[in-house]
Amino acid sequence: MAGMSYLSELRAVWGSAPLVSVGVSVLLQDEAGRVLLQQRGDDGLWGVLGGGLEPGETFLEAAHRELREETGLSCPDLSLMDLREGLVSGPEFYHRYPNGHEIYLVGLRTQGTLPAAALAHAVPDDSGETLALAWFALDDLPPLNSNINRVSMNVLRARVGLPPLPLLPVPDAPPTGNHLLALRRLVGPRPLFAPGANVLVTDEAGCLLLLKHGGTGRWTLPGGSLEPGESLEQCAARELHEETGLSAAHLEPLRLYAGADYRFTYPHGDVIDNVSVLYRAHGVAGTLALPAEEIHGAAWFAPGALPPEADLSGPLIRAMVREWQKGRSVAAPASG
Structure with missing residues (x-):
C-alpha cells in the first residue's frame, strides 16, 4: 500500500x-x-x-x-x-x-x-x-x-454446536479518561475515528429524548466516544448515565453507522469519522439530570414534531433520528 x-x-x-x-x-x-x-x-x-x-x-x-x-x-x-x-x-x-x-x-x-x-x-x-x-x-x-x-x-x-475455545488472559483495561481528546492534542484537527454509541430513549407517550449539546448548540442523542477496553454496550450505558442521569435495564443494538457519510466537523475545526452503534434503551429508570457544562437542555419529541434537521447535530444524529422516526411514524405513538 x-x-x-x-x-x-x-x-x-x-x-x-x-x-x-x-x-x-x-x-x-x-x-x-x-x-x-x-x-x-x-x-x-x-x-x-x-x-x-x-x-x-x-x-x-x-x-x-x-x-x-x-x-x-x-x-x-x-x-x-x-x-x-x-x-x-x-x-x-x-x-x-x-x-x-x-x-x-x-x-x-x-x-x-x-x-x-x-x-x-x-x-x-x-x-x-x-x-x-x-x-x-x-x-x-x-x-x-x-x-x-x-x-x-x-x-x-x-x-455447529462446538464448544468455545478458551480465551487468553488480558490485562486490566486502562482507567476511563478521554482517549479521543488525548489523541487530538497530539494530531491536531485531522480526521480521527470516533468509535462509540448513541441511545434512543423514549417516554411513556412514545416521545424521543434529545439533548441540546453545549458545544454545538444543536440537538443530539445521548452518547459519546468509547474508551480503550470498554465495550460498545458499556460505552452506551456510561454515556447515557453521564449525560442524562438515567440507566437502562437492557440496551438493544439496532444498527452500526460508519463511513464517509457520517464524518463530522466541529465548529472549532476538529474532524471525526463516527463509528457508532445505535442502541434502544429498555427499562429506563432514574431522574433526568443534565451535566450543565456539556448539555444545555433536554426535551421529549413526538415523531411528527422533531426539530428541523438543520438543528440536529450532524449527519450521524440526523440518520439515527430519521431511522427512529420512520419506525415510529407508521402508527400513533404508543402509550405505556
Whole structure:
C-alpha cells in the first residue's frame, strides 16, 4: 500500500501505548464449512483475514480491500454479520503485537463463502503480512494468535454446536479518561475515528429524548466516544448515565453507522469519522439530570414534531433520528 496507514500515522506520535483500533474481520468458509485462515508474518501464528479501516471507509469496503490485499481474491457474497454475532468490542479484544504496540479492537465481522478450489488462485500482496493461507475445519484449528481470532472462531463453532475455545488472559483495561481528546492534542484537527454509541430513549407517550449539546448548540442523542477496553454496550450505558442521569435495564443494538457519510466537523475545526452503534434503551429508570457544562437542555419529541434537521447535530444524529422516526411514524405513538 502506498503511504502510511491510519494506525501507523497515529503510532508515530502516540508510541506503543494502547490505541482503539477500528477494524474488520473477514470470515470465509468453503463448501465443507472450513474457514480460511492466514498465517501472519509478524508472529507466524494463524488468524482470520481482515485489518484496520481507513478514514472514509465502510466496514464492507474495508473487508473487500483487506481480502484483496491479503489473498488476491474477491468474494461476491461478502456481507456484514448481524450485530448480535458481529460486533467486536471490550477488554477481551486486547492484543499486543510482537513490536510492543497495544490495541483494543473495535469493529465488525463480515462473512462470505468461496469454493475450496479458489485458494489455488490466491496471490497475497508483497507486504509480507501473509506467510500462508489454508482452509481449516472448525474442530481442527491451528495455533491462533489472539483472542480476536479465538472469539471469531467461537462464533462459527457455536453455529455447529462446538464448544468455545478458551480465551487468553488480558490485562486490566486502562482507567476511563478521554482517549479521543488525548489523541487530538497530539494530531491536531485531522480526521480521527470516533468509535462509540448513541441511545434512543423514549417516554411513556412514545416521545424521543434529545439533548441540546453545549458545544454545538444543536440537538443530539445521548452518547459519546468509547474508551480503550470498554465495550460498545458499556460505552452506551456510561454515556447515557453521564449525560442524562438515567440507566437502562437492557440496551438493544439496532444498527452500526460508519463511513464517509457520517464524518463530522466541529465548529472549532476538529474532524471525526463516527463509528457508532445505535442502541434502544429498555427499562429506563432514574431522574433526568443534565451535566450543565456539556448539555444545555433536554426535551421529549413526538415523531411528527422533531426539530428541523438543520438543528440536529450532524449527519450521524440526523440518520439515527430519521431511522427512529420512520419506525415510529407508521402508527400513533404508543402509550405505556
